[in-house]
Amino acid sequence: MKDRKRVLLAPIDPVHDIGLKMVGRSLSEAGHEIILLAPDLPLEEIVQTALDKHVDVVLLSRTVGYGVAELLSRFNDLADAAGLRDQVKIGIGGMAIRPELAQELGFDAGFGPGTTMEESLAFVEGRPYEKDVRLTQKQRPCVAQGHSYEYLNDRIRGLLEVIASRIAAWAEERTSPGVERARVRDELWDMDKWRSGEKMAEFEAAYAPLCEALVRSYYQKGVLHPKTRRFTAEEADSLNTFLTRTALFMNTPRIQHTLEKPIIFNQYGTGCPIMDITHIKVSEAWGADGVVHFDPSWGARTEGLFDGFITHSEDGTVITPDNLFHIHRSLEPSTLWQVRAHRGLNTPETVVLAGKIGAHMTKINFCYGSLGAGTDPERLTVDAYYAMKYAKKYDLPFDVVTNEELCGVPAYKAFAGMLIVAQLARSLGCRPVLQPLFCYSPEVMISKQMEDNYIDFNAAKIIALRSIIDAPIWPGAPIAFLTQTEDRVQSSAATAFHASLSAMLGVDAISIASSDEAYSGGPITVSSKVDTLRAVAEGFRFHGRSKFMPSETATRWAEDIVRGIESVLASVAEKGNFVSALYEGILGSREDGAYPGRAGAHTVSKRST
Amino acid sequence: MSQIWQHVMDALDVETFLACESEEEGKNLALTMMKELGFSDIDVVFCQFQGPGARVRVRAYLYRAGDSYPWLDLEKSTEAKKA
Numbered sequence: 001m002k003d004r005k006r007v008l009l010a011p012i013d014p015v016h017d018i019g020l021k022m023v024g025r026s027l028s029e030a031g032h033e034i035i036l037l038a039p040d041l042p043l044e045e046i047v048q049t050a051l052d053k054h055v056d057v058v059l060l061s062r063t064v065g066y067g068v069a070e071l072l073s074r075f076n077d078l079a080d081a082a083g084l085r086d087q088v089k090i091g092i093g094g095m096a097i098r099p100e101l102a103q104e105l106g107f108d109a110g111f112g113p114g115t116t117m118e119e120s121l122a123f124v125e126g127r128p129y130e131k132d133v134r135l136t137q138k139q140r141p142c143v144a145q146g147h148s149y150e151y152l153n154d155r156i157r158g159l160l161e162v163i164a165s166r167i168a169a170w171a172e173e174r175t176s177p178g179v180e181r182a183r184v185r186d187e188l189w190d191m192d193k194w195r196s197g198e199k200m201a202e203f204e205a206a207y208a209p210l211c212e213a214l215v216r217s218y219y220q221k222g223v224l225h226p227k228t229r230r231f232t233a234e235e236a237d238s239l240n241t242f243l244t245r246t247a248l249f250m251n252t253p254r255i256q257h258t259l260e261k262p263i264i265f266n267q268y269g270t271g272c273p274i275m276d277i278t279h280i281k282v283s284e285a286w287g288a289d290g291v292v293h294f295d296p297s298w299g300a301r302t303e304g305l306f307d308g309f310i311t312h313s314e315d316g317t318v319i320t321p322d323n324l325f326h327i328h329r330s331l332e333p334s335t336l337w338q339v340r341a342h343r344g345l346n347t348p349e350t351v352v353l354a355g356k357i358g359a360h361m362t363k364i365n366f367c368y369g370s371l372g373a374g375t376d377p378e379r380l381t382v383d384a385y386y387a388m389k390y391a392k393k394y395d396l397p398f399d400v401v402t403n404e405e406l407c408g409v410p411a412y413k414a415f416a417g418m419l420i421v422a423q424l425a426r427s428l429g430c431r432p433v434l435q436p437l438f439c440y441s442p443e444v445m446i447s448k449q450m451e452d453n454y455i456d457f458n459a460a461k462i463i464a465l466r467s468i469i470d471a472p473i474w475p476g477a478p479i480a481f482l483t484q485t486e487d488r489v490q491s492s493a494a495t496a497f498h499a500s501l502s503a504m505l506g507v508d509a510i511s512i513a514s515s516d517e518a519y520s521g522g523p524i525t526v527s528s529k530v531d532t533l534r535a536v537a538e539g540f541r542f543h544g545r546s547k548f549m550p551s552e553t554a555t556r557w558a559e560d561i562v563r564g565i566e567s568v569l570a571s572v573a574e575k576g577n578f579v580s581a582l583y584e585g586i587l588g589s590r591e592d593g594a595y596p597g598r599a600g601a602h603t604v605s606k607r608s609t
Numbered sequence: 610m611s612q613i614w615q616h617v618m619d620a621l622d623v624e625t626f627l628a629c630e631s632e633e634e635g636k637n638l639a640l641t642m643m644k645e646l647g648f649s650d651i652d653v654v655f656c657q658f659q660g661p662g663a664r665v666r667v668r669a670y671l672y673r674a675g676d677s678y679p680w681l682d683l684e685k686s687t688e689a690k691k692a
Contacts, residue, residue: 100633242628242661249630250660278661282626285660526626530657530664 005032005124008055010046011039012071013063019094019115020061026117027124043071047078050088057124058084061094068096072105091123138252138334141263141289143361143509144397144431144472153468153562159569160423167424167578171385175607176600177303178383181210182348182390191356194321211304218306227298228310228318231274236309236326239274243330246281252332255287255533257540262502263509264536265338267478269294270523272311273323277330282526286533290336290361292477292511293327295319300344301374301599305353315523319350324357336360341387342401343373345600347380348387355394362391362398364425367417367587371594372404377582379600384421388428397431399474406481408442408593411461412564417587419565420572422471433472433508436461438498439481442593449557454483455501459550460557462505467562475502478513488515488531495532496539503540504548512536615679615686620670622654628662635663643669 009024024034035053037046050058060075062068072092079085092102093111102110109123122129151157188203208219217223224230255264266288268276280291296316299305309322317323324339331337338361339354341347347369351362366384370377391398400421402414418434425432438458444450449457458475465473479498484491492515502510515531516524550558568586575581588594623643629635636653643651648669655666672678679686 245630246661249658253659281661282659527624527664530626 003125005056006035006053007032007057007059007124008035008037008046008050008053009059009061010037010041010049011061012041012043012046012075013061013094014040015063019063020059023059023093023117023120026121030121030125032124043075043078046075047082047084050079050084051082055088058088058090059120059124060090060092062092062097063095065096069101069105072101072107076105076107089123089126091120093120138254138289140334140336140360141260142397143263143290143336143399143433143474146508147472148470149426150470151468152466152470153566156419156468156562156566156569159566159573160419161427162573163420163569163578164423164427166576167381167385167420168427170578171382173607174382174604176379176382176604177210178345178379178600178603179348179386181207181304181346182352182386184210185349185352185356186390186393189321189353189356195325207304212302215302215304215306224308224310225298225302225306225312225318227314228306228312231309231311235274239277239326243277243281250281250285250332252284252334253287255289255537255540256503257537258544259503259540261509262474262499262507263289263336264499264533265290265292265336265474265476265509265511266529266533267292267294267511267513269296269316271296271314271317273309273317273326274311275523276317277327279526279529280327280330280335283529283533284332284335286530287537288533289334290338290509291331292363293317293319293324293337293339293359295340295344295350297374300346303345303600305346305349319346319353321353321357324353324359328358338363338399341398342384343369343380344375345379345383347383348390351387351390351394351396355390355396359396362387362396363401364388364391364398365400365402365418365421367414367421367582368401368404370582370597371409371417371588372407374597375599376601376603377596378579378604380597381579381582382604383600385424388425388430391425392429397433398425399433399435399476400425401435401477402437403477404588404594405437405439405441405443407588407595409588410443410564410592411436411441411457412561413568413586413588413592415461415465415561416565416568416572419468419569420578420587422469431472433474434465434469435474435476436465437477437481438475438479438502438510440483441481454480454498455548456551456554457557458498458501459505459548459554460561462507463550463554463558464561464565467558468565472508474509474511475507476511478511478517480513480517484513484515484517486516486519488528491515491517492531492535496535499536500539500543501548504543504546612687614671615683617671618678618680619672620668621648622666622668624664624666626662626664629658632656632658632663635665639663639665639667643667 089108091109098112099110119129184206208216266283268279307320337359339359340363341350342363342365366380369375370380400418402418405414422432480494483494514524514528516528571586572581627638636656650670654668657664
């Protein structure tokens with residue numbers, strides 16, 4: 001080897017520093033000669049050995065913090081006095097070392113915690129250190145990729161095809177104010193004109209009459225929703241300053257260890273788009289691959305969308321073109337951005353707006369939205385059908401969430417609904433992603449499937465879905481729902497365990513909460529987001545590529561779930577009218593805890609031909 | 610010292626996220642914050658800087674090993690305080 005270096009490694013601690021040994025191995029593998037001294041030798045002996053052995057580089061390590069500056073300072077004096085400083089490069093490293101300390105004491109380099117082997121190697125070889133691009137650059141992933149959407153269960157496929165085709169035929173003949181607003185937004189709202197501040201009179205004239213009075217008065221009189229306020233120009237300028245400064249220090253590290261998946265999503269929705277942006281930047285900087293826009297519940301029950309860069313002090317951030325635009329432009333290029341559209345009166349329009357502004361994904365499920373989120377089943381079935389068509393047009397894959405489980409609906413019923421939505425989506429050319437919950441649901445609390453562990457029933461859900469269809473799976477939302485407490489250590493650990501289980505089951509993505517998930521006294525903090533991201537990264541590091549072996553119980557429960565799904569689908573098919581099946585509780589009854597929503601009731605009408 | 614601190618068994622940790630431009634700045638800000646809160650025996654336990662700022666855990670020791678511990682007999686400590 002041309003530039004083979006002789007390197008003296010000296011731990012100036014009572015015990016060997018494992019880091020120094022790892023550096024030694026890495027240098028050896030790179031072809032350098034290593035002399036590793038025993039720990040805790042007198043400093044004079046280290047200096048003398050360096051001279052006697054004619055080394056090129058000395059690397060000292062120190063783990064213990066007490067007296068580190070004095071000790072290293074004395075080593076420097078001895079090295080100076082012996083003439084060693086002029087002949088060799090001397091670097092110091094270890095848990096007690098910081099680069100600033102090395103610089104202050106006059107060493108050639110200092111390697112603190114987190115130093116990579118490549119960094120040490122570059123120092124020894126006298127070349128500049130180039131960061132591993134894997135740590136600083138990542139590509140935007142795709143959740144809905146690598147699956148055929150082929151059915152593996154013919155009976156279920158047959159039932160789903162019948163049910164979905166009936167829904168399509170029924171919805172195709174109907175419309176609603178939400179569908180009409182979506183059409184107006186799609187046809188008359190121009191992103192370029194909006195950005196340049198050009199008035200879109202034709203859009204406003206067609207749009208405002210389709211909105212309820214509160215929203216209409218915004219377009220006609222400029223009056224905002226009473227709970228909101230508009231940001232000042234100074235606040236908007238300050239946001240730009242913050243983003244410019246943050247960009248100087250921004251990295252997007254990978255949170256996964258050796259596996260590519262699961263993709264990690266983090267939900268935001270503090271109520272304030274500026275605070276959301278800070279949460280997003282922190283999530284990105286700590287490894288989140290995607291972020292999910294969460295809107296307020298009143299927004300979902302209001303006919304029409306406002307505009308303006310506006311904020312409020314409630315859970316969920318108001319969907320307006322301005323708010324979404326500011327959030328979108330703050331994202332790193334590698335970040336997946338999902339704008340949810342699954343539960344309210346603005347479902348199809350939200351998909352259109354998300355698509356025009358640049359979202360990468362959305363969320364649609366009329367079963368959950370109407371059984372667990374307050375929207376009338378008839379209205380949401382029509383709206384979601386057209387929302388899917390727009391999702392196809394704007395190339396937005398979407399997940400089909402099953403949060404009705406949190407109301408008490410058993411998993412098999414929620415899954416039957418999810419599969420109906422997914423089949424309808426497939427028939428329209430969309431790319432649906434199945435979203436089972438990894439949660440401690442009322443069903444399992446009562447039936448005690450999780451009395452011993454949280455693994456078997458969650459695993460059973462994945463096994464069941466995989467036996468039915470080859471589709472992407474994204475447990476959520478978030479994983480570990482109802483297992484977390486207000487304690488941040490418990491909450492982070494619960495999240496990490498569920499994330500590890502997800503990875504070992506080979507799912508495509510997961511949504512994780514912050515360690516404030518169970519706290520209801522106020523908005524979550526940015527620190528709590530870091531907590532769970534760090535915990536999940538540690539979980540991935542812990543299990544690596546190791547696999548999870550499902551137990552017999554998990555397999556048995558998976559079979560039960562599949563049988564349950566079949567039975568529900570058969571009942572829906574027999575009923576004929578899908579919306580009636582929703583009202584009558586076949587996909588989740590009042591006894592289960594699911595109540596058909598009322599928002600938007602009696603607003604569906606026949607389309608004029 | 611305020612009586613409330615007699616109940617703290619050893620130390621007070623403050624964890625937060627500080628908007629700053631480097632790990633060093635984050636540490637300095639954290640220590641300054643603790644000094645401004647009136648603590649003197651302070652240290653940064655953990656600091657990680659990424660993008661918008663630093664996640665920090667900064668500590669003020671109220672009682673170190675070998676100190677006198679007022680919480681051993683809170684009644685006596687309170688009486689002594691009153692006297």
